[in-house]
Amino acid sequence: MWLTVAVSDYLHQPFDTVHTATIPSNGLLSGYNDTVAEVGFAIRRIQKTEKLPEKYESDEQVGVSFKKNDVTIISEMEFLKYNVSSPVTRGAYKTIYRPEKIAAMYYHWAYQRYPDTVAEYVTSEVALFRHYRTTEKNILGAGWLTDPNYKNFSIVPEETKFAEKLKENVLKKIKYVYDQRVLYCEEIAEIPYEEYKEFAPPKNGPPGMSPPPASGGQCGVGPDFTPCVSNEIASKSLLECCKRKNLPAGCQQLCRYDITQAEIHAAMDRGQCGIFNVAPFLECASQEKDNSECCRHRGIVQKTGPQCEQFCRPTQGLSALGVQHIVCGNAVGDMLHCHHSGVRI
Numbered sequence: 001m002w003l004t005v006a007v008s009d010y011l012h013q014p015f016d017t018v019h020t021a022t023i024p025s026n027g028l029l030s031g032y033n034d035t036v037a038e039v040g041f042a043i044r045r046i047q048k049t050e051k052l053p054e055k056y057e058s059d060e061q062v063g064v065s066f067k068k069n070d071v072t073i074i075s076e077m078e079f080l081k082y083n084v085s086s087p088v089t090r091g092a093y094k095t096i097y098r099p100e101k102i103a104a105m106y107y108h109w110a111y112q113r114y115p116d117t118v119a120e121y122v123t124s125e126v127a128l129f130r131h132y133r134t135t136e137k138n139i140l141g142a143g144w145l146t147d148p149n150y151k152n153f154s155i156v157p158e159e160t161k162f163a164e165k166l167k168e169n170v171l172k173k174i175k176y177v178y179d180q181r182v183l184y185c186e187e188i189a190e191i192p193y194e195e196y197k198e199f200a201p202p203k204n205g206p207p208g209m210s211p212p213p214a215s216g217g218q219c220g221v222g223p224d225f226t227p228c229v230s231n232e233i234a235s236k237s238l239l240e241c242c243k244r245k246n247l248p249a250g251c252q253q254l255c256r257y258d259i260t261q262a263e264i265h266a267a268m269d270r271g272q273c274g275i276f277n278v279a280p281f282l283e284c285a286s287q288e289k290d291n292s293e294c295c296r297h298r299g300i301v302q303k304t305g306p307q308c309e310q311f312c313r314p315t316q317g318l319s320a321l322g323v324q325h326i327v328c329g330n331a332v333g334d335m336l337h338c339h340h341s342g343v344r345i
Contacts, residue, residue, distance in 0.1 A: 002097065003099055035116060035117055035118055036119070037097060038095040038097035038110050040094070040095045040119060040120070041124075041128050042089060042090045042123075042124040043092065043094055044085045044088055044156060045150050046078075046082050046083065046085050046086075046131060046156075047153065048082050048132040048135065053076060074167065074171070079132070079166060080158070083158070085154060086149070086150040087154075092108065094129040095109045101117045102114070104324075220342060222297050225297065225298075225338060228344060229344070234340055235256035235257050237343070237345055239256065242255035242284050245283075247273075247281065248273060248274075248277065250270070250273045251273035251277045254281070255281070257340040261333050264329070276321070278311075279318050279321075285336060288315040289315075289339075289342040290312070290315075291341065291342045298338065300335065303331050304328050305327060307325055308325065308327070308328035
């Protein structure tokens with residue numbers, strides 16, 4: 001199986017970028033033997049001059065619907081909307097890769113492969129990536145228009161047949177994801193529900209709200225690590241700590257224990273709270289307690305990696321943050337649950 005990755009897939013920063021790859025169906029990939037870990041491609045960098053809208057109204061073409069300010073899916077597909085292209089370059093080239101053969105990834109290519117594997121590179125005449133890169137200023141990755149590799153722009157639309165097929169497939173995938181009815185917890189068989197119940201809303205409260213300790217039960221201990229302090233009281237204390245540490249206003253909005261992962265990602269995407277605020281935020285959330293036992297029960301290491309366990313005990317000191325810590329964002333919800341369970345007021 002071959003995959004590709006964009007920085008926006010895993011780096012929760014204000015980075016607005018989209019990739020499409022035109023790869024011929026003439027057996028190019030099937031021609032590589034098992035020693036090939038990744039295949040590199042040249043790129044065209046396309047100016048992406050607008051942000052994606054927050055809400056879509058329909059999948060019809062612009063002008064078909066007469067609703068005011070109507071935003072349609074087709075009209076916002078990058079490969080149809082943007083065509084101002086740089087010349088072909090291998091600067092910031094992109095790869096597709098076999099994940100089982102890659103030890104460590106940089107933004108778009110591997111910087112460590114497993115032994116006895118190689119990388120191959122394809123000429124732009126055979127295949128290339130169209131990299132739709134934001135022109136917005138003052139965000140991560142801004143300023144690329146001044147790079148001499150990306151001068152002499154011209155209009156280069158996507159190949160017509162490929163674009164039409166891609167449009168159909170994107171619409172099909174969107175409808176597959178969103179044309180689904182709500183499935184309630186009560187409809188799920190007991191065995192799979194027990195396995196995945198940590199991802200479901202509490203049955204005795206609204207989504208994101210921690211239920212109070214069960215009557216007669218012991219809070220703050222395994223295996224459930226139920227919080228001993230209500231979300232309202234604990235979050236008030238967390239916010240006060242965030243203010244004492246002079247966290248930016250955008251980060252202070254996240255200083256509550258019922259925050260969702262989607263809200264955290266959205267704040268980082270908008271540049272309201274950055275990765276360098278993670279340490280003081282988690283120090284406040286932990287109230288200087290080591291909640292590693294709870295993290296072990298919730299499988300933080302298994303879900304992310306051993307480098308993320310330090311966030312369960314942030315007051316013991318955090319190592320320098322790097323690319324290897326990006327994946328830790330996938331377990332922020334579990335970490336906050338553990339820190340909430342350790343709160344004592």
